[in-house]
């Protein structure tokens with residue numbers, strides 16, 4: 001993105017990946033920021049979407065976080081510094097008033113699942129056990145339903161390679177995306193590489209259930225509902241008993257919270273009862289599953305939640 005502070009206009013490049021058309025308009029449009037590059041209260045947009053969002057004189061979706069002021073110029077979750085290189089994603093972060101509530105989280109979008117199967121997003125902090133959960137899901141589900149998996153890493157395809165090495169699925173059913181920048185941008189604001197990978201998988205193997213693993217990130221990361229139909233947020237006990245009560249939208253608004261590495265509780269002085277109580281309170285009773293993903297414990301309960309959500313979504317699917 002370039003920005004001219006003298007006249008307050010800037011054009012968006014979105015890291016070079018958004019040169020695609022958005023329902024008839026190209027996304028490298030210029031905005032007039034009224035000479036100060038600041039208040040965006042006259043327009044907004046959802047950079048998570050590449051399809052059906054309308055720039056009709058500037059409606060936009062900031063991910064259900066409600067009205068907020070844009071300092072600098074924030075786009076769907078983070079405020080950009082005035083100069084941007086392709087991947088030097090220098091930005092300051094927007095302040096949210098709160099982590100949001102489970103019961104008022106953005107609902108799943110009604111859609112047809114022909115072009116892209118029901119999609120589950122797995123997020124969570126670095127090393128919490130996301131890939132271990134993906135592997136366990138693959139092992140337990142692959143004989144029941146055709147799966148496709150997309151992993152995200154910043155500069156490698158390490159997680160995809162790990163899944164290949166452990167024979168999670170036949171090789172063509174696993175793709176790795178190098179996000180090149182903030183992992184949360186790839187699941188929220190600039191989801192095109194992930195959507196492309198998922199749609200490629202559909203063309204190649206027609207999975208009936210898709211899983212996309214985010215790169216490890218912080219407690220504020222959250223998936224766009226345009227990318228995934230169901231969100232799982234994985235935290236781990238080793239991060240400390242406090243993690244569920246610290247909140248963050250992943251903890252409060254994910255469809256399912258997974259608390260992994262229960263075996264490590266005695267080693268870090270964590271009480272699973274306290275974590276369960278805090279999670280229950282923070283999530284207004286939303287579902288929480290305790291797991292040991294590396295050995296598969298608790299993963300059957302995760303599968304039940306996922307398959308129930310998929311069945312519900314398919315029953316409500318719109319025609320293709």
Ligand SMILES: Nc1nc2c(ncn2[C@@H]2O[C@H](COP(=O)(O)OP(=O)(O)OP(=O)(O)O)[C@@H](O)[C@H]2O)c(=O)[nH]1
Pocket residue numbers: 124125126127128129130131132133159214215216217260261262263264291292293294295
């Ligand atoms: N003790 C224990 N270790 C686990 C468990 N689940 C995963 N691990 C280990 O934790 C480490 C990190 O697991 P990953 O699955 O790679 O974590 P991740 O969230 O995918 O990590 P990133 O993708 O790098 O953010 C690995 O060494 C796993 O073997 C568990 O339930 N208990």
Ligand SMILES: [Mg+2]
Pocket residue numbers: 130131132159213
């Ligand atoms: Mg991983």
